Amino acid sequence: MLPSLYNSVSLVVIEVVDFKASRDQRQSLHRWNRHVLGEKCSVDVKRRHPKSKAEKKHENNSFDLITSVHESETRELDSDLQPEHVFEVNLEPDTYTNDKFALFSNYQQNVHHETDADISREGFRRFLCGSPLHRHADAADGKPLGSYHQCYRLDGRLIAMSVLDLLPHAVSGVYFLYHSDFEKWSFGKLSALREAALALEKRYEYYYMGYYIHSCKKMRYKGDYKPQHVLDYYSWEWDVLDDEMRALMDRWKYASMSVERKRKAKAVDERPAGGVSGKTNGSLSNDNNTPAEPDHHSPDEEDNDDDDTTRHPTPLAASRSKLSLLELGMPGVLTLSQLRATVDLDSMKLRLSGRAGSNVHEMREIVSWDDGSEVDPASIKGQVAEFAAAVGAEVAGSVVLDFSRG
Numbered sequence: 001m002l003p004s005l006y007n008s009v010s011l012v013v014i015e016v017v018d019f020k021a022s023r024d025q026r027q028s029l030h031r032w033n034r035h036v037l038g039e040k041c042s043v044d045v046k047r048r049h050p051k052s053k054a055e056k057k058h059e060n061n062s063f064d065l066i067t068s069v070h071e072s073e074t075r076e077l078d079s080d081l082q083p084e085h086v087f088e089v090n091l092e093p094d095t096y097t098n099d100k101f102a103l104f105s106n107y108q109q110n111v112h113h114e115t116d117a118d119i120s121r122e123g124f125r126r127f128l129c130g131s132p133l134h135r136h137a138d139a140a141d142g143k144p145l146g147s148y149h150q151c152y153r154l155d156g157r158l159i160a161m162s163v164l165d166l167l168p169h170a171v172s173g174v175y176f177l178y179h180s181d182f183e184k185w186s187f188g189k190l191s192a193l194r195e196a197a198l199a200l201e202k203r204y205e206y207y208y209m210g211y212y213i214h215s216c217k218k219m220r221y222k223g224d225y226k227p228q229h230v231l232d233y234y235s236w237e238w239d240v241l242d243d244e245m246r247a248l249m250d251r252w253k254y255a256s257m258s259v260e261r262k263r264k265a266k267a268v269d270e271r272p273a274g275g276v277s278g279k280t281n282g283s284l285s286n287d288n289n290t291p292a293e294p295d296h297h298s299p300d301e302e303d304n305d306d307d308d309t310t311r312h313p314t315p316l317a318a319s320r321s322k323l324s325l326l327e328l329g330m331p332g333v334l335t336l337s338q339l340r341a342t343v344d345l346d347s348m349k350l351r352l353s354g355r356a357g358s359n360v361h362e363m364r365e366i367v368s369w370d371d372g373s374e375v376d377p378a379s380i381k382g383q384v385a386e387f388a389a390a391v392g393a394e395v396a397g398s399v400v401l402d403f404s405r406g
Helices: 023-048 053-061 065-070 098-110 121-128 180-185 187-201 217-224 243-251 257-269 315-321 336-342 380-391
Strands: 009-015 087-093 144-154 157-167 170-178 206-208 211-213 228-232 237-240 349-351 360-362 400-402
Touching (some): 023 065, 023 180, 023 187, 098 121, 098 157, 121 170, 157 187, 170 180, 170 187, 187 206, 243 257, 336 380
Parallel strands (some): 170 206, 349 400
Antiparallel strands (some): 009 206, 009 228, 144 157, 157 170
């Protein structure tokens, strides 16, 4: 069962070509750039690169995200300009260093109010370092893939860090931390703009800010980055996270725009002649003139109006169907034909004991391997097929599945 049915956790995404920074987000970025450059350097930049009235007018009416996020970086300035501070932002391997741990410790203590006893180097390593996502360059366009730390350094000091998973089509924000000395600079906004710019600059298409929890006030800030789309777990469609969707989230524990559209259509169909609304199962109101939650918003019931439960199953129907992931038609998961065309399941690697080296085998060497099928979740082949379909051909061809751990 998907957790979002119970605690209003929604998967949201920004298509970066459509992203529009809000006024306060732009102001935060400009304020930081002025701080880094200093007054003298800012004047020198304007003197060396004067803008016409038309350019100034265009600049006031538009916002170049990529140019703005790099504006105060030292490497983007003319070599003879002297900014007040040296500011650098770089993608680095997600490996452990002492300065990263010191930053993490400061952040956890000042933002999450943890004590020294709650914070450990090993915990930091497990949490934010050494992800299993392999770092490499995309074969098609050379953009980086895998897990990285995007490190912000001011005058050589690590002051903030984003933990990012760079996926074939998306930049996924895992975690962000900053030093308490820089709390007033709205680094949460700065990091989101920079990560969206990274997605736009490197052509990743999408920017994931993590799950959106409408009922949690601390998480609602994610909805300030627009236009953002939320995944409907009933229809597997993306709907705009707008005022209408927020109002739906305010009313229901689990909000589905596709279910809401069906509910409204049903209410119209059942309206008595003459246009006077009656009390029916599809009514939009009850005696108190407050919205009545339709039955199919409940996580314990299925959306019976949808006959195509194989191609677009409800989450509950999917969990009860006992079908393979390859048969459910889930977005982002390879179909059976795609799997067979792109992944050689027989040659996928596994480890049968805790010792490395000679204990790595191919799947075809398992005695019961051919007894199962790709679409039988109860068989080893079916489970391996589901894994390969979920992670894709590139990952499936390079990983070693460890069967030695209970």
